Amino acid sequence: MTMNGMLTEHQALYRKNKRKARSINLSLLLLLIIGFCFALFVGKYRLDPVEVFQMLWYKLWGIEGSWDQMSENVVFGLRLPRILASIVCGAALAMSGASYQAVFKNPLVSPDFLGVSSGACIGAAVAILMTLSSAYIQAFAFIGGLIAVMLTLMIPFLMRSESNIMLVLSGIIVGGVMGSILGFIKYIADPETELATITYWQMGSFSYVTLEQLLKILPALVIAAVLLLALSWRIDIVSLGENEAKTLGANVKLIRTMSIIFATLLTASSVCIAGTIGWVGLVIPHFGRMLIGPDNRHLLPASCLLGGLFLLVVDTVTRTIGPAEMPISILTGIIGAPFYAWLLYKQRGKIR
Numbered sequence: 338m339t340m341n342g343m344l345t346e347h348q349a350l351y352r353k354n355k356r357k358a359r360s361i362n363l364s365l366l367l368l369l370i371i372g373f374c375f376a377l378f379v380g381k382y383r384l385d386p387v388e389v390f391q392m393l394w395y396k397l398w399g400i401e402g403s404w405d406q407m408s409e410n411v412v413f414g415l416r417l418p419r420i421l422a423s424i425v426c427g428a429a430l431a432m433s434g435a436s437y438q439a440v441f442k443n444p445l446v447s448p449d450f451l452g453v454s455s456g457a458c459i460g461a462a463v464a465i466l467m468t469l470s471s472a473y474i475q476a477f478a479f480i481g482g483l484i485a486v487m488l489t490l491m492i493p494f495l496m497r498s499e500s501n502i503m504l505v506l507s508g509i510i511v512g513g514v515m516g517s518i519l520g521f522i523k524y525i526a527d528p529e530t531e532l533a534t535i536t537y538w539q540m541g542s543f544s545y546v547t548l549e550q551l552l553k554i555l556p557a558l559v560i561a562a563v564l565l566l567a568l569s570w571r572i573d574i575v576s577l578g579e580n581e582a583k584t585l586g587a588n589v590k591l592i593r594t595m596s597i598i599f600a601t602l603l604t605a606s607s608v609c610i611a612g613t614i615g616w617v618g619l620v621i622p623h624f625g626r627m628l629i630g631p632d633n634r635h636l637l638p639a640s641c642l643l644g645g646l647f648l649l650v651v652d653t654v655t656r657t658i659g660p661a662e663m664p665i666s667i668l669t670g671i672i673g674a675p676f677y678a679w680l681l682y683k684q685r686g687k688i689r
Contacts, residue, residue, distance in 0.1 A: 358635035361628055365642035369424065372646055376420045376653045382411050419543035422551050423652040424645035426543075426611050427621075429558055429603040431644025432637055434618025435625065436565055436600040439576045439633055440593050441501050448604040448618035451508040451597070455515030456485025457608040462522045462535045471545055474538075475554070475609045482605035485511055490597070540664030541614040543652055554606050561602035562641070564595075569633040572596055576633070615666050616673025617644055623680045 378386050388404055392412055395401070433448040449455070460481020464474040492507035493500070526532040574587045575596075582589050607614070625640040648665075651672065655663040 354630065354632070355635070358629050358632070358639070362635070362638050362642060365639060365646065369642055369646045369649070372649050372653075373420060373424070376649055377412065377416055379653060379657055380411070380416065381657065382407075384408055384411065413548075418546045418548045418551060419652060419656075420649065421548075422543050422546040422610055423648045425551065425555070425558060426607040426614065427617055427644035427646070427648025428641040429562070429607040429644070430614065430618040431621035431625070431640040431647075432562060432565060433600040433603040433607075435622035435633070435636055435640040436572060436596050437618075438622055439572045439631075439636075440596045441505070442576055442578070443501075443505075444623065445619075446505075447615075448600065449608075449613070449615075450505065450512075451489045451601065452485035452511040452515055453482040453601055453604045454608055454613045455512045455519065456488075457482035457605060458535075458539055458613060459515055459519050459522065460484075461538050461609075461612070462519060462526070465531055465534050465538070466522065466526060472550065472553075475550060478609035479554070479605050482608055483601070485515055486597070486601045486605075490594075537664065538612045539666075541612040541666045541669075542662070542664055543611050544662060546610060551610065554610060557602055558606045561599040561606070565599040565603070566637055568592065568596055568599070569637050572633045576631075611665065613666060614648070614669060616669045616677070617648060620673045620677045620680070621647055623677070627680070627683070 374386075377389050378384050385408075388408060389412055392404060392409060396413070430448050434446070437446045437448060437450065438444055457478040458481070460477035460479070461474050463481075464477035467473075469477070489504070489507045489511045492510065493503045496503065523532055523535055526535060571587060571592045574582045574585055575589055575592050577585075579589050582592075604618070621644045622636070622640050625636050625643050628643075629635050629639045648669075651665060651668050655665060655668055
């Protein structure tokens with residue numbers, strides 16, 4: 338086969354994969370929209386779907402309407418903020434996990450492996466001990482997560498090592514130290530009030546999310562996600578291997594650093610909204626690769642949609658299955674662990 342023939346065949350295959358990825362992502366977007374609408378209607382307080390759509394339409398255009406005040410409070414005060422927060426956090430964690438796994442070429446990497454969650458937990462715990470408001474708890478959690486990642490990145494810099502293994506080991510060190518500090522904070526916390534709040538925050542929940550809090554953190558999430566999507570094709574180059582990427586002229590260190598920064602912003606923003614939520618950033622990217630392949634130009638949007646859909650479903654279940662609301666991480670662990678085991682079984686021949 339001639340060189341022109343090989344190029345033509347490669348271009349045809351790329352266009353085919355692009356069409357497939359586009360159709361899958363559009364299908365996921367449609368499912369997410371359906372899930373969003375369904376979650377608005379479902380709950381312990383029953384709502385009329387027609388009335389809910391009227392509320393949303395009238396509020397969008399600033400038109401006054403006649404409906405039950407209780408229904409309006411439930412929609413705009415409770416369900417809409419937590420539904421949007423669950424979609425945003427799920428999308429952020431899944432996109433962050435997919436980026437980390439590609440950059441470090443490690444399928445076991447999750448968004449919190451650099452210590453983001455541990456640092457955020459300490460920040461939130463300190464704010465809770467100081468009896469600060471929920472807005473300050475969010476801010477402390479965000480700052481704590483960023484400080485933890487900065488410490489993780491500083492260790493390889495001080496040791497003058499650029500290897501991925503050193504960065505992973507640094508994350509383990511910082512995570513261990515942060516875990517000990519958090520244990521001390523929980524030890525000195527009031528068992529009846531502060532300790533219960535810290536523990537509940539660690540398990541993740543959207544119960545107290547408001548639209549105002551979500552809008553404050555949304556710009557950081559959107560900017561980080563857009564920049565990460567813009568880097569997606571460079572992440573593909575880095576995922577080939579350090580030597581191969583350098584041969585192609587890629588600045589591996591810069592791409593890896595920028596990817597880590599943007600993915601960390603996504604994770605820290607998500608954690609400060611809802612607390613620690615496990616398994617989303619680990620499992621969802623694997624499922625995305627099964628559906629759409631390893632090309633990050635298509636995988637990152639797919640992971641974003643899958644993560645949002647997954648956490649939306651989980652949150653809807655946690656607030657409807659029992660008399661008391663279940664923390665998010667309990668159900669994500671119950672679903673995520675067996676699902677991850679099944680994924681490993683399906684891909685056992687590819688794992689070395």
